[in-house]
Amino acid sequence: AQSVTQLGSHVSVSEGALVLLRCNYSSSVPPYLFWYVQYPNQGLQLLLKYTSAATLVKGINGFEAEFKKSETSFHLTKPSAHMSDAAEYFCAVKNYGGSQGNLIFGKGTKLSVKP
């Protein structure tokens, strides 16, 4: 069965600093991987997805993620944090195990951005 682990429930960076949010997955088949962002009191919004094409995936708002099969990782990065990036971020993997492809989510990482 597929699973996702997000390292660090809270990450704090200064404005202008690199953002790195870590995600490791477990999957017995080539995975489909996703990053979503949730702003306070809102639903989740897709940032980017990996579906076995290019290993470096670019998303919205300057975020990107690199699929590394050897490390079973799909870390999310942004070169320069902005105050508006403060939100909770969720990594997710598609479940192929008979659940019609539903997403399995990590527990989330809350990003704080300091001025």
Add this chain to the structure above:
Amino acid sequence: DAGITQSPRHKVTETGTPVTLRCHQTENHRYMYWYRQDPGHGLRLIHYSYGVKDTDKGEVSDGYSVSRSKTEDFLLTLESATSSQTSVYFCAITSGPADSYTFGSGTRLTVV
């Protein structure tokens, strides 16, 4: 914006009462999902549907039932609400298993 709406947005109910949450979509997507979100747990799948009258259980389905009599509507019912069901509930839709989800804005349910 994406054609998915949840109602109500907020609800307070008493322990032991039945509660129904509604998810309505205008995208004609086949797949619909109900998740609950709790601090420290991320999102956990309650039930999902892969077509009219086709539903199945997710990871945390105990105490919940669903119905889908039309493509556009997916109802989640708490048969007898308990305090442990206090949560934020999200509906999501997708056109196919390889596609990303579109989420509703959520329903904040408080059981007192």
